[in-house]
Amino acid sequence: MRRIRIGIVGVGNIGLAHLEAVRRLGYAEVSAVAVRDAGRAAALCELYGIPRYYTDHRELLADPGIDAIHDCTPNREHFSINRDALRAGKPVISEKPLTVDSVQSGELVELADRTGLVTAVNFVNRHYTAVQHLKGMIENGELGEIRTVHGEFLQDWLLEETDFDWRVRSEIGGPSRAMADIGSHWLDLAAFLTGRRVREICADTAVFLPFRIEPDPSGASGGRRVPVDTEDYGAALLRFEGGIRGAFTISQVSPGRKFGLTIQVDCSAASARWCQDAPDRLWIGRREKPNEDLVLRPELLNLRSRSVHPYTGKAERWPDAQKNMIDSFYRSILEGAEPVHADFRAGHEIVRVVEAAMESGRRGGWVPVS
Secondary structure (H helix, E strand, O other): OOOOOEEOOOOHHHHHHHHHHHHHHOOEEEEEEEEOOHHHHHHHHHHOOOOOEEEEHHHHHHHOOOOEEOOOOOHHHHHHHHHHHOOOOOEEEHHHOOOOOOOHHHHHHHHHHHOOOOEOOOHHHHHHHHHHHHHHHHHOOOOOOEEEEEEEOOOOOOOOOOOOOOOOOOHHOOOOOOOHHHHHHHHHHHHHOOOOEEEEEEEEOOOOEEEEEEEOOOOOOEEEEEEEEOOOEEEEEEEEHHEEEEEEEEEEEEEOOOEEEEEEEOOOOEEEEEEOOOOOOEEEEOOOOOEEEEOOOHOOOOOEEEEEEOOOOOOOOHHHHHHHHHHHHHHHHHOOOOOEEEEEHHHHHHHHHHHHHHHHHHOOOEEEEH
């Protein structure tokens, strides 16, 4: 396999996670980054041994020594950077959400179809071994016919008025925060496991902290109190294709919850539950026999999950799923492998569901996903 040369646009918190995951893949290397602050870019290159940097993403896209792009910028920038990457003939992996509205995401899907380039959206949770194993169980008919899917994604990192991040500002993060930021992860899992699209949604959203303290850019103590219009909380009922029903709750103001992602699929023969807090386990519930708490040792894995299990006999965590996701993207580019990851079309579907959820939250009642 030839080496693949990567350019990363935006190297903040999630950009560094991408960088570290790439470095774990022996056939990939980060060849350049695009960061607006030249001083920070130079420091990153020195620290991580990256050959070059740019302060404009368009210069990075014009670099013939770059084979694929990682877009790790804030939400409002995703559309233009993803579009520019495809126009430049570069396969691209975008952070989620793909865009801040479905008009933009639909345009990216059309552009990806025209160019034939490989695309991806970083919905990392479908790349855990246990989630892949559960998908295999569903495909093999081991659980029966899917009837319902439900769960939650709870965090506490924006609990206080003094908790601030660019995501709370709609002019940067987009009109939705909790739904688009973490609800999108849960919705992708539900779509992946069921293999069905959401047809209708009935949602409720709430802003519990209409004002937050934005830190002083200089680093001085204090800050200014600014209005916030992005939601802290959301809950929704779902109607999927094929009659499947669903429900989920998301919150970024739930004390004690850090990354509380849980999903349960209830089928005609058994239920299965996966929690991100214990990512190498699956709970299987049955009516006529004892329930099972599966710890997924290599000898228990099905064909689908065996290919992504990181290390024999070792526990798996978030960085492993991130690596698996990026590996799927690269192998689709280099080998034409069938993608496990979500592509731009899948990302577009999630944008549409989030958009419908926010509309339902505003006006009440069921809203079609169209």
